[in-house]
Amino acid sequence: MMDETIRNILAEHGHLSVDVAKIRDEDDLYQVGLTSHASVNVMLSLEDEFDVEFPEAMLRKSTFESIAAIRIALSKLTGP
Amino acid sequence: MSTGTNIRVGMDVVAVHQVADSVARFGTRYLQRIYTEHELSSCAGSPTIRAAGLAARFAAKEATIKVLRPVGHQPDWRSVEVRRQSGGFCTMALSGHAAELADQAGIADLAVSLTHEGDVAAAVVVALCHSGADAVEQSGVPVVPVHCGGAE
Numbered sequence: 001m002m003d004e005t006i007r008n009i010l011a012e013h014g015h016l017s018v019d020v021a022k023i024r025d026e027d028d029l030y031q032v033g034l035t036s037h038a039s040v041n042v043m044l045s046l047e048d049e050f051d052v053e054f055p056e057a058m059l060r061k062s063t064f065e066s067i068a069a070i071r072i073a074l075s076k077l078t079g080p
Numbered sequence: 081m082s083t084g085t086n087i088r089v090g091m092d093v094v095a096v097h098q099v100a101d102s103v104a105r106f107g108t109r110y111l112q113r114i115y116t117e118h119e120l121s122s123c124a125g126s127p128t129i130r131a132a133g134l135a136a137r138f139a140a141k142e143a144t145i146k147v148l149r150p151v152g153h154q155p156d157w158r159s160v161e162v163r164r165q166s167g168g169f170c171t172m173a174l175s176g177h178a179a180e181l182a183d184q185a186g187i188a189d190l191a192v193s194l195t196h197e198g199d200v201a202a203a204v205v206v207a208l209c210h211s212g213a214d215a216v217e218q219s220g221v222p223v224v225p226v227h228c229g230g231a232e
Contacts, residue, residue: 015098036142037094037102040114040157044106056177060153 005049006070010034013041025068030061039064046070052077088185088207090146092139096199099138100131114138114157122164135201136194137162143205144172144190148181155181162192170194172205186210 003025010029011020017033034042042064043054052074054063063073102110111120115134123133141160148155155178163173172190174182182190189208195201 035094036092036145037098037138040110041098041102041106044102044110044113056156057153059156060150 002050002071002074003067006046006067006074009042009045009049010067013045014038023067025071026066028065029067030065034064042070046074050074050078084210086209088147088149088187088209089204090143090207091202091204092142092146093200093202094135094139094142096128096132096135096196096201099135099201100127103127103131103134114141116158116161118164119162122162132196132201136196136203139201140170140172140192140194140203140205143192143203144174144178147187147190147205147207148178148185150177150181153177162194182207 007020007023010016010023014020014029014034015038016023016029023029023032039061043059047053054073054077058073058076062069064070111134115123115137119134119137123130123137125133140162141157144160145154155174156176159174159176159178161173161175163171165171170192172192174190185207186209187207188210191206191208192203194203
């Protein structure tokens with residue numbers, strides 16, 4: 001469920017150059033067109049969907065570099 | 081021979097309509113997460129004009145971060161501020177983690193130029209560094225010393 005939501009958000013806000021369905025969990029999102037500005041929109045949308053707030057310490061490129069990385073970040077924010 | 085003075089250059093391009101979309105979609109939360117009060121007050125006018133100014137400022141922030149070369153967490157977007165001066169030109173003001181990164185890099189001065197035309201906004205940032213670290217970190221060949229021009 002979390003992965004599906006992440007993929008939907010990336011499809012809507014990521015402005016990626018490839019179909020999100022074809023992206024593997026570990027693929028580098030910046031290599032398929034994710035920009036800094038798009039990553040802000042992705043972050044804000046993730047906050048809306050999961051009712052969390054990304055702290056400054058998590059505002060690093062690596063947080064949004066892949067679907068797997070986003071999932072790990074969200075897991076830290078949402079808890080077990 | 082190296083004097084320990086070198087430059088860094090960063091640039092970025094942002095699509096104006098994407099900023100307009102962000103303002104429409106996320107509103108105040110987007111604006112307050114990214115821009116300072118000064119930046120928001122500097123970008124008045126119609127939604128289109130405002131979005132162009134904000135997009136240029138976002139490009140300047142990203143260009144500055146490229147100059148700062150952070151390893152690990154990024155500076156808060158608001159700690160990299162575009163200051164509009166009374167003469168109409170802009171300068172960069174750093175605070176917090178961004179200022180720390182500038183200190184570590186020996187950045188003594190930053191110059192910025194913003195532009196927007198149609199759906200494209202862009203910014204170039206030039207940093208004058210005194211650390212000398214960059215002069216040898218890439219190739220071992222000293223960098224020719226240069227002088228930075230103004231931001232106008």
